[in-house]
Amino acid sequence: MQAEPVLVAGLIEACRATIAANSDHLCGLDRAIGDGDHGTNMRRGCEAVSAEEAFVSLLPLPDALEKIGLTLVMNIGGAAGPLYGTLLMEIGRELRALDDKQDFPSALKQAIDAVARRGRSHAGDKTLLDVLYPVHDALAHRLPLTDIARQAALSAELTAAMKAMRGRAAYLGDRSIGHVDPGASSCALLTAAICRYLEEYRPV
Amino acid sequence: MNGKTPNVGIVIVSHSPLIARGTADMVRQMAGDSVPLAWSGGNRHGELGTDAGGILKAIEEAWSEAGVAVFVDLGGAETNSEMAIEMLGPPRSKKVSICNAPVVEGAVIAAAEASGGAPLSRVVATAEELSPR
Numbered sequence: 001m002q003a004e005p006v007l008v009a010g011l012i013e014a015c016r017a018t019i020a021a022n023s024d025h026l027c028g029l030d031r032a033i034g035d036g037d038h039g040t041n042m043r044r045g046c047e048a049v050s051a052e053e054a055f056v057s058l059l060p061l062p063d064a065l066e067k068i069g070l071t072l073v074m075n076i077g078g079a080a081g082p083l084y085g086t087l088l089m090e091i092g093r094e095l096r097a098l099d100d101k102q103d104f105p106s107a108l109k110q111a112i113d114a115v116a117r118r119g120r121s122h123a124g125d126k127t128l129l130d131v132l133y134p135v136h137d138a139l140a141h142r143l144p145l146t147d148i149a150r151q152a153a154l155s156a157e158l159t160a161a162m163k164a165m166r167g168r169a170a171y172l173g174d175r176s177i178g179h180v181d182p183g184a185s186s187c188a189l190l191t192a193a194i195c196r197y198l199e200e201y202r203p204v
Numbered sequence: 205m206n207g208k209t210p211n212v213g214i215v216i217v218s219h220s221p222l223i224a225r226g227t228a229d230m231v232r233q234m235a236g237d238s239v240p241l242a243w244s245g246g247n248r249h250g251e252l253g254t255d256a257g258g259i260l261k262a263i264e265e266a267w268s269e270a271g272v273a274v275f276v277d278l279g280g281a282e283t284n285s286e287m288a289i290e291m292l293g294p295p296r297s298k299k300v301s302i303c304n305a306p307v308v309e310g311a312v313i314a315a316a317e318a319s320g321g322a323p324l325s326r327v328v329a330t331a332e333e334l335s336p337r
């Protein structure tokens with residue numbers, strides 16, 4: 001399965017750019033219910049991926065995703081590193097194992113479940129999973145890209161009402177309520193950037 | 205190793221390099237050189253955080269055929285340690301356990317147990333007795 005190198009490179013750049021532009025915002029969210037480093041962590045991860053963009057975009061798609069995942073693990077440096085890393089690595093592994101390469105939603109679902117296992121977390125715990133699951137749902141229902149992006153943003157907003165059960169924010173208990181989860185927010189930003197890029201790259 | 209089975213190794217993982225190193229110093233004082241010991245603290249840029257690659261290196265440094273007990277502070281340290289164990293790969297990954305115990309007390313007690321030649325399961329169980337959960 002060879003994705004077009006331009007596509008992979010374009011997606012990497014779109015993700016890097018949205019995280020760079022929102023890094024301060026993500027740090028602000030993390031300052032409210034964590035240690036204030038989520039924007040910095042994500043930015044560092046995305047920059048490390050960008051640095052190897054030329055090499056990675058020439059790989060078969062599953063290999064590229066696995067490599068990107070490993071780079072995220074090694075460079076994000078917070079709880080989000082192994083979680084985003086696992087997501088990408090598992091999508092890669094699932095796609096490799098899949099016969100029907102059109103079945104991206106099922107690969108994504110397996111990968112999200114792997115993230116949940118790694119974090120010992122569930123939907124409703126106020127984490128990036130609260131964006132990932134709805135994004136998968138939207139994708140599985142074949143919603144248009146703009147609706148998927150909107151669903152992601154809405155889902156991130158909905159984490160404000162949740163009480164954090166995992167990660168640092170869980171130490172705050174009820175005081176975590178009323179704040180959007182930083183990981184959910186970065187996940188929605190990345191989803192939107194990916195959808196926007198795909199929309200421009202191959203108009204539906 | 206003069207015919208005896210080697211002692212279980214100990215790895216300390218903290219968001220803070222100072223805590224990881226300081227805890228390792230305390231363990232060393234308790235167990236001397238009889239226990240393989242290594243630490244990983246902070247992210248790879250020297251800031252507060254954790255680093256799966258660094259943890260992997262620490263596990264390899266403290267490697268013992270009897271296994272390795274890993275002590276972690278906050279959530280990200282645990283998640284990154286699990287990632288590191290996965291990267292270590294089988295069969296060695298099966299001989300590494302993350303202890304659900306307070307990092308300082310847990311590591312010191314585990315080291316005392318390990319220095320007496322206890323197997324991994326007992327080293328882990330002794331440290332975890334400290335944990336309220």
Ligand SMILES: Nc1ncnc2c1ncn2[C@@H]1O[C@H](COP(=O)(O)OP(=O)(O)O)[C@@H](O)[C@H]1O
Pocket residue numbers: 030034035037038041042077078079080081083118119120121126127128129166167168181182183184279280
């Ligand atoms: N156990 C977990 N399961 C799922 N997501 C988690 C978990 N722990 C943390 N997160 C996610 O990671 C985000 C925090 O990431 P980051 O600030 O980069 O790491 P750290 O908490 O180590 O500082 C949270 O907002 C949350 O979405």
Ligand SMILES: [Mg+2]
Pocket residue numbers: 030034035036037038078
């Ligand atoms: Mg943080």
